[in-house]
Amino acid sequence: MEEKRITPFYTDDHDQLDGYFLKFQELKRKNYPEAKEYFKKFKFGLQRHIIWEEEILFPLFEEKTGMTSGGPTMVMRAEHRQIGGHLEELHKKVQRGDPESDREERLLWDCLKQHNNKEENILYPAIDHQLSGQEQEKVFHSMKTLPEDRYRTCCHHH
Secondary structure (H helix, E strand, O other), X not given: OOOOXXXXXXXXXXXXXXXXXXXXXXXXXXXXXXXXXHHHHHHHHHHHHHHHHHHHHHHHHHHXXXXXXXXXXXXXXXXXXXXXXXXXXXXXXXXXXXXXXXHHHHHHHHHHHHHHHHHHHHHHHHHHHHOOHHHHHHHHHHXXXXXXXXXXXXXXXX
16 A cells, blocks of 8 residues: 655645635635635635645644644644635625635735745655654544534535
8 A cells, every 4th residue: 555645635635625715716706606615725724735734734844844833734724714814804795795806816826826935845845754654644543534514514404
């Protein structure tokens, strides 16, 4: 069995989420109900991704390196709050079916791109370097067993 690594897995997840976001943008002025489905995939996937990092990946990295305050994970967590704020601003427009969300999308996209770039080029490779194969397996197992209701959250029933 091929050993899973953090960097390619999380990078692929970023790419998949980017695809949902871009599909939402492409469809929002043509077919809003379909665009909204892509937005929901993006929102739920992004929320899952952040929980995976903050509750599983980051604590393990901090434990291994001793970098618990002021390290790269602290910066990533702060950026997650910023991304979450932009996501909610966009979410409000999506709930209203308002396709005039270019500003909110741009703020979210710019923030995400910078954030993902740091993770993919600095943090994930550092985590791969720090964690043994067994520890990485534990990460993937924990990710698989995360209950869906932790990240499939929205303020209305959809």
